[in-house]
Amino acid sequence: MRVLLFDIDGTLIRSGGAGKYSMEAALQAAFGLTEIRDRVSYSGRTDRAIIHDLLLLHDLAATPENARLLEAAYLAHLPEALATREGLVLPGIVETLARKHDGIAIGLLTGNVAAGAAIKLKHYGLADHFAFGGFADNLSRRDDVARRAFAEAERHLNMKLDPANVWVIGDTPADVQCARAIGAKAIAVQTGWHTPEELAAAGPDHLFPDFTHARELWPVWGMME
Numbered sequence: 206m207r208v209l210l211f212d213i214d215g216t217l218i219r220s221g222g223a224g225k226y227s228m229e230a231a232l233q234a235a236f237g238l239t240e241i242r243d244r245v246s247y248s249g250r251t252d253r254a255i256i257h258d259l260l261l262l263h264d265l266a267a268t269p270e271n272a273r274l275l276e277a278a279y280l281a282h283l284p285e286a287l288a289t290r291e292g293l294v295l296p297g298i299v300e301t302l303a304r305k306h307d308g309i310a311i312g313l314l315t316g317n318v319a320a321g322a323a324i325k326l327k328h329y330g331l332a333d334h335f336a337f338g339g340f341a342d343n344l345s346r347r348d349d350v351a352r353r354a355f356a357e358a359e360r361h362l363n364m365k366l367d368p369a370n371v372w373v374i375g376d377t378p379a380d381v382q383c384a385r386a387i388g389a390k391a392i393a394v395q396t397g398w399h400t401p402e403e404l405a406a407a408g409p410d411h412l413f414p415d416f417t418h419a420r421e422l423w424p425v426w427g428m429m430e
């Protein structure tokens with residue numbers, strides 16, 4: 206059995222900034238802030254880590270209660286933000302997902318919390334393709350999300366997996382790094398916010414301009430033309 210674990214933002218979709226917009230709207234709604242400071246990195250990071258940094262940057266205590274408040278407000282704003290922003294499903298994703306078969310399992314490995322991931326995938330019509338995944342609920346480090354995704358894949362498939370048959374697909378150096386944390390192969394795609402040089406420096410097994418180039422791996426995955 207082979208397993209593909211997909212990142213969401215910058216890999217499956219681009220949301221036109223809806224995620225960041227929702228988080229900033231949530232800061233205003235949950236804490237009455239009028240000035241949003243825009244110095245937190247989102248790319249390749251977990252929602253929990255982003256929320257932690259946003260709280261501190263706005264002189265709010267990074268308590269579990271404040272994190273829960275901000276996350277709830279973020280999730281409340283997300284559907285409308287997705288509906289009003291110009292996003293897209295990235296090239297090569299739909300055609301690859303359409304080639305699922307018995308020998309391959311397709312899941313998620315994302316810094317999103319599960320509820321946020323579900324909202325995004327539903328909006329873009331991708332939700333039905335992913336039966337399991339590792340999400341960032343209660344986890345800050347992406348390497349831990351990768352371990353969770355691997356465990357969820359084994360649980361969903363009810364079998365032990367060889368990490369050499371697992372591919373992690375993402376748009377950031379952090380995606381490549383977390384693949385290594387579980388001994389998996391790494392595919393980096395240049396459809397996010399990182400330069401080819403930055404991605405190459407992380408040492409992925411494959412570096413593609415976009416996921417249409419993953420067609421060269423279809424024979425490896427047992428996918429037919």
Ligand SMILES: [Mg+2]
Pocket residue numbers: 212213214215216248249375376377397
């Ligand atoms: Mg990403």
